[in-house]
Amino acid sequence: MQLSRDALLRAYRQMKVIxxxxxxxxxxxxxxxxxxxxxxYCGQEAVAVGVCEHLSVEDKIVSTHRGHGHCLAKxxxxxxxxxxxxxxxxxxxxxxxxxxxxxDVDKGMxxxxxxxxxxxxxxxxxxxxxxxxxxxxxxxxxSGDGACNQGTTFEAMNMxxxxxxxxxxxxxxxxxxxxxxxxxxxxxxxDIASRAEAFxxxxxxxxxxxxxSVFETMREVLEYVRVPGNGPAAVxxxxxxxxxxxxxxxxxxxxxxxxxxxxxxxxxxxxFRKSVTDAGLLExxxxxxxxxxxxxxIEESVRQAKAADRPTAEDVLTDVYISY
Amino acid sequence: MAKMMxxxxxxxxxxxxxxxxxxxxxxxxxxxGGMGTPGxxxxxxxxxxxxxxxxxxFGADRVIDTPISESAIMGAAAGLALSGKRPIAELMFxxxxxxxxxxxxxxxxxxxxxxxxxxxxxxxxxxxYGAGYNAAAQHSQAVHQILxxxxxxxxxxxxxxADVKGLLRTAIRDDDPxxxxxxxxxxxxxxEVPDDKDxxxxxxxxxxxxxxxxxxxxxxxxxLGFCEAVADKLVAEGIGCDVIDLRTTSxxxxxxxxxxxxxxxxxIVVDEAPPxxxxxxxxxxxxxxxxxxxxxxxxxxxxxxxxxxxxxRELESxxxxxxxxxxxxxxxxxxxR
Ligand SMILES: Cc1ncc(C[n+]2csc(CCOP(=O)(O)OP(=O)(O)O)c2C)c(N)n1
Ligand SMILES: [Mg+2]
Numbered sequence: 001m002q003l004s005r006d007a008l009l010r011a012y013r014q015m016k017v018i019x020x021x022x023x024x025x026x027x028x029x030x031x032x033x034x035x036x037x038x039x040x041y042c043g044q045e046a047v048a049v050g051v052c053e054h055l056s057v058e059d060k061i062v063s064t065h066r067g068h069g070h071c072l073a074k075x076x077x078x079x080x081x082x083x084x085x086x087x088x089x090x091x092x093x094x095x096x097x098x099x100x101x102x103x104d105v106d107k108g109m110x111x112x113x114x115x116x117x118x119x120x121x122x123x124x125x126x127x128x129x130x131x132x133x134x135x136x137x138x139x140x141x142x143s144g145d146g147a148c149n150q151g152t153t154f155e156a157m158n159m160x161x162x163x164x165x166x167x168x169x170x171x172x173x174x175x176x177x178x179x180x181x182x183x184x185x186x187x188x189x190x191d192i193a194s195r196a197e198a199f200x201x202x203x204x205x206x207x208x209x210x211x212x213s214v215f216e217t218m219r220e221v222l223e224y225v226r227v228p229g230n231g232p233a234a235v236x237x238x239x240x241x242x243x244x245x246x247x248x249x250x251x252x253x254x255x256x257x258x259x260x261x262x263x264x265x266x267x268x269x270x271x272f273r274k275s276v277t278d279a280g281l282l283e284x285x286x287x288x289x290x291x292x293x294x295x296x297x298i299e300e301s302v303r304q305a306k307a308a309d310r311p312t313a314e315d316v317l318t319d320v321y322i323s324y
Numbered sequence: 325m326a327k328m329m330x331x332x333x334x335x336x337x338x339x340x341x342x343x344x345x346x347x348x349x350x351x352x353x354x355x356x357g358g359m360g361t362p363g364x365x366x367x368x369x370x371x372x373x374x375x376x377x378x379x380x381x382f383g384a385d386r387v388i389d390t391p392i393s394e395s396a397i398m399g400a401a402a403g404l405a406l407s408g409k410r411p412i413a414e415l416m417f418x419x420x421x422x423x424x425x426x427x428x429x430x431x432x433x434x435x436x437x438x439x440x441x442x443x444x445x446x447x448x449x450x451x452x453y454g455a456g457y458n459a460a461a462q463h464s465q466a467v468h469q470i471l472x473x474x475x476x477x478x479x480x481x482x483x484x485x486a487d488v489k490g491l492l493r494t495a496i497r498d499d500d501p502x503x504x505x506x507x508x509x510x511x512x513x514x515x516e517v518p519d520d521k522d523x524x525x526x527x528x529x530x531x532x533x534x535x536x537x538x539x540x541x542x543x544x545x546x547x548l549g550f551c552e553a554v555a556d557k558l559v560a561e562g563i564g565c566d567v568i569d570l571r572t573t574s575x576x577x578x579x580x581x582x583x584x585x586x587x588x589x590x591x592i593v594v595d596e597a598p599p600x601x602x603x604x605x606x607x608x609x610x611x612x613x614x615x616x617x618x619x620x621x622x623x624x625x626x627x628x629x630x631x632x633x634x635x636x637r638e639l640e641s642x643x644x645x646x647x648x649x650x651x652x653x654x655x656x657x658x659x660x661r
Binding site: 035036037087088089093095096097098100101113114115116117118146147149150151152176177178179180181182183184185186250251252253254255256258310311312313315316317320322323324 | 354357358360361362363364367368369389391392394395419420422457458459460461462600629630631634635636637638642643
């Protein structure tokens with residue numbers, strides 16, 4: 001189905017926001033001003049956006065340690081996120097969570113997660129809630145090629161099948177879990193979706209560096225899971241991560257020229273621009289204008305994050321039900 | 325003696341023990357680093373550099389890089405231990421113990437007793453713990469609080485590179501499951517380490533790191549250095565502190581603590597885990613029971629608050645016991661006459 005001009009512009013803008021958010025963090029982290037562990041989502045934008053462009057606030061997502069892209073795509077506030085990562089008390093989680101724990105439950109974003117594999121069971125619960133409510137909403141769990149090896153993921157898949165939860169397992173295969181290749185760690189012949197199939201789910205596969213592939217695949221997946229009684233489904237997207245596992249990773253496990261190659265040929269933003277301009281759907285100038293606007297929005301979020309209030313010692317003791 | 329970093333004391337001890345005993349095997353996530361990648365095995369090594377070079381020396385059968393499957397890693401350690409091997413399993417962050425707790429708590433820890441003493445279970449579970457990196461609630465916790473209370477586990481918390489060497493060797497040669505907690509903020513600390521390849525430190529023997537007669541301060545890990553700084557500062561005021569490094573929380577060297585408190589009459593325990601049911605509370609209660617007559621002031625435990633570990637720099641430093649908080653506690657127990 002043909003996307004409207006507005007929908008195309010919106011999808012591109014969403015991917016670009018994630019890209020520039022991450023590129024800027026990559027730069028700012030070098031200065032030492034940002035604390036903690038940060039895992040950047042650059043390279044995988046087409047997955048988050050191709051999935052979340054189909055969702056409403058009533059649909060839920062559960063994310064991972066590499067969560068910025070999912071959060072932004074699901075509608076978390078850019079400024080609130082930047083402030084959180086900078087550790088401000090004005091951040092989305094008051095500076096208590098940081099990069100790995102961004103959440104905005106009101107937006108249907110049930111949390112990034114520092115524990116690999118912890119998200120899928122949570123998405124089963126959210127998917128059961130969707131089933132009970134019967135309004136055709138869904139819960140989506142994002143997992144990597146590393147997380148797919150956790151027992152929690154296996155348990156969640158089987159439980160989603162037997163409870164007919166309205167849960168979608170989105171596997172983002174970026175070929176690496178930390179410093180380990182998926183060819184070593186994933187036993188099912190380089191394939192994750194076949195595991196979900198074996199648990200009794202209908203599965204799809206798509207190109208996670210191509211927005212249109214993700215978007216069209218997800219249209220089918222969602223049409224299926226939104227039908228009450230159909231139960232869960234799974235989809236595997238082949239994708240790329242452009243930066244290290246975490247900021248500071250020397251990435252010696254990559255092959256010669258690998259990063260240049262994936263930036264050249266597997267960049268979802270470049271691919272999007274080429275397809276829409278080749279097809280005459282958008283002009284370069286349209287996209288250039290968005291690029292400039294997004295850069296300014298990210299710049300503004302950093303200005304705000306730097307100026308925002310810092311937390312104090314008293315803030316440690318709030319939001320805990322019992323104090324001693 | 326050789327100068328060595330805390331992390332290098334870990335690797336070199338493992339290597340020496342693997343050399344000495346072919347039944348010693350290692351397993352854990354990314355302990356080889358680079359498996360199945362263009363860069364190949366050992367392209368990068370584990371994130372703490374606590375297994376560097378082991379794969380090259382001992383090969384894939386004995387240095388097992390695992391998928392992200394903590395429950396299976398700990399269970400495999402249990403199975404290896406019941407099958408004549410001496411596994412050293414690594415949990416990248418102590419916080420991930422949640423994923424694997426059954427295999428440690430209900431399996432490894434209980435075999436010897438449940439099976440009527442008929443079996444040995446020589447497994448070492450190493451893990452990086454503690455705050456100081458702004459790694460937030462799921463990557464910063466001190467987990468000795470939950471593990472120390474579990475019958476069937478020995479719990480080791482080394483503070484210096486020499487103690488890493490002596491205690492890790494004891495752990496590997498021990499016939500029972502040992503939890504070996506490495507503070508991630510200490511990995512880069514350097515110290516003198518004995519060369520002797522049989523250098524061992526027995527469990528349950530605390531180390532006196534400062535001697536004084538007025539206050540007993542008990543701690544271990546990162547916070548021990550804070551306690552030493554307070555003790556050193558107070559010398560100028562004529563206040564003397566015994567600073568006791570526990571080294572192991574189970575077994576606990578009660579004697580060292582009681583002997584000291586009998587002289588000082590004042591006890592402070594400085595503990596990195598939250599206050600309720602903590603190591604601090606446990607030791608204060610033990611001293612109240614066994615040295616009540618010697619006490620000149622109520623025993624005090626200095627802990628973080630009853631909250632998860634917060635992210636932001638300001639929050640994490642307010643969370644952790646600090647030199648100032650420890651000094652205030654010392655002055656408080658001294659204010660009782
Ligand atoms: C339970 C648990 N084990 C290990 C880790 C350490 N860790 C964080 S991310 C990661 C790799 C995850 O790989 P994958 O699922 O492919 O996600 P990606 O990083 O590629 O996005 C590992 C091992 C963790 N955070 N939680
Ligand atoms: Mg991955």
